[in-house]
Amino acid sequence: xxxxxxxxxxxxxxxxxxxxxxxxxxxxxxxxxxxxxxxxxxxxxxxxxxxxxxxxxxxxxxxxxxxxxxxxxxxxxxxxxxxxxxxxxxxxxxxxxxxxxxxxxxxxxxxxxxxxxxxxxxxxxxxxxxxxxxxxxxxxxxxxxxxxxxxxxxxxxxxxxxxxxxxxxxxxxxxxxxxxxxxxxxxxxxxxxxxxxxxxxxxxxxxxxxxxxxxxxxxxxxxxxxxxxxxxxxxxxxxxxxxxxxxxxxxxxxxxxxxxxxxxxxxxxxxxxxxxxxxxxxxxxxxxxxxxxxxxxxxxxxxxxxxxxxxxxxxxxxxxxxx
Numbered sequence: 001x002x003x004x005x006x007x008x009x010x011x012x013x014x015x016x017x018x019x020x021x022x023x024x025x026x027x028x029x030x031x032x033x034x035x036x037x038x039x040x041x042x043x044x045x046x047x048x049x050x051x052x053x054x055x056x057x058x059x060x061x062x063x064x065x066x067x068x069x070x071x072x073x074x075x076x077x078x079x080x081x082x083x084x085x086x087x088x089x090x091x092x093x094x095x096x097x098x099x100x101x102x103x104x105x106x107x108x109x110x111x112x113x114x115x116x117x118x119x120x121x122x123x124x125x126x127x128x129x130x131x132x133x134x135x136x137x138x139x140x141x142x143x144x145x146x147x148x149x150x151x152x153x154x155x156x157x158x159x160x161x162x163x164x165x166x167x168x169x170x171x172x173x174x175x176x177x178x179x180x181x182x183x184x185x186x187x188x189x190x191x192x193x194x195x196x197x198x199x200x201x202x203x204x205x206x207x208x209x210x211x212x213x214x215x216x217x218x219x220x221x222x223x224x225x226x227x228x229x230x231x232x233x234x235x236x237x238x239x240x241x242x243x244x245x246x247x248x249x250x251x252x253x254x255x256x257x258x259x260x261x262x263x264x265x266x267x268x269x270x271x272x273x274x275x276x277x278x279x280x281x282x283x284x285x286x287x288x289x290x291x292x293x294x295x296x297x298x299x300x301x302x303x304x305x306x307x308x309x310x311x312x313x314x315x316x317x318x319x320x321x322x323x
Contacts, residue, residue: 001045001251009296010098011153014222015217015221016198016209016212016213017217018222019140019192020180020191020216021130022299023134023194024132025132026131028110028129029111029129029130030110030127030182031111031126032115032117032126032171033124033126034113035114035115035116035117035122035125035177035213035245036117036118036119036120036121037117037121038090038091039117040089040090040094040097041091041116043087044100046084048081049087050082050141051079051080051083051128052127052128052189052193053128054074054077054079054189055074056126056164056167056171057073057122058074058090058123059071059122060089060090060125061073061090061092061145062078062080063088064085064146065244068246069092070147073152075153075164076149076150076152077149077150077152078148078149079144079149081141081146081147081148081192082146084146086147088125090117091124102116102233107181109180110179111171111179127142128186130190141219143203143209144194144197145201145203148194148196150193150196160192166185167185170185177218196288207235207255207256207257209268214255216242216243220248221259223241224264225267228267231291232261232263232264234248234260237260248260249264251301268291269305270309271307272286272290276310277314282316283298283310286310289297298310305310
């Protein structure tokens with residue numbers, strides 16, 4: 001848990017780096033697909049998941065219903081940040097079959113093998129699905145496009161291809177600890193794909209993402225994230241980043257789209273959700289840490305923001321975990 005921070009502990013931070021650091025994956029599930037032309041796979045939506053595909057040999061097409069098709073060659077990586085349904089095909093004209101209608105071999109609780117196709121040219125793909133629950137990470141993910149494609153055969157990207165080779169070897173041999181290695185590699189590939197988009201897409205320079213990259217407002221956002229229990233005010237935030245109160249409030253509103261203290265309250269509720277889901281801290285202690293005078297006042301504000309009481313949220317999490 002974050003604690004109220006003594007004056008001497010303040011340090012400059014990298015706001016965008018902090019946000020990327022929050023992209024910690026959980027619940028990774030992956031499938032190694034050995035496919036022969038002609039073939040087509042229909043992957044249903046997986047809400048609240050990031051889906052990805054790595055082509056380890058051959059090539060394929062990623063297609064969203066009625067939308068633009070994306071070609072993937074050997075070593076290319078496609079990230080579908082919002083878990084939307086899509087198709088993988090050896091050719092755009094190929095028919096596709098729902099993946100759940102195809103026989104798959106379960107190798108481990110998080111890994112399965114699919115062999116499918118008409119016996120022609122081979123394509124091997126590693127497909128995965130991961131969850132990211134950190135509030136800062138979710139805010140980034142919500143702003144990402146429908147698909148991000150990272151091509152391996154581009155200048156200065158040899159390390160990316162080497163990382164994919166390591167994933168391919170681990171998926172094929174499944175030595176002890178292979179699940180863990182592939183999970184960690186998935187983390188790296190997902191973060192790198194998002195980082196590449198942040199560096200190259202003009203849309204990443206606008207809104208909240210643009211605010212993170214602002215030399216002063218980005219620092220304010222990072223301080224709010226890193227020290228959610230600190231008794232922030234517009235004045236103290238402005239002082240920390242070397243701006244006047246009025247200039248800071250105006251610039252924050254322009255870049256982020258909401259007043260600073262509204263953002264602070266919203267972030268604290270996100271932190272509270274994480275504490276309720278991941279810890280056994282009493283609700284009264286959470287309320288106190290986040291600056292509320294009583295548990296009742298915190299519960300009323302929490303319900304207004306989240307739509308349910310803290311106790312109700314904690315019970316629902318406990319129930320789903322048991323299931």
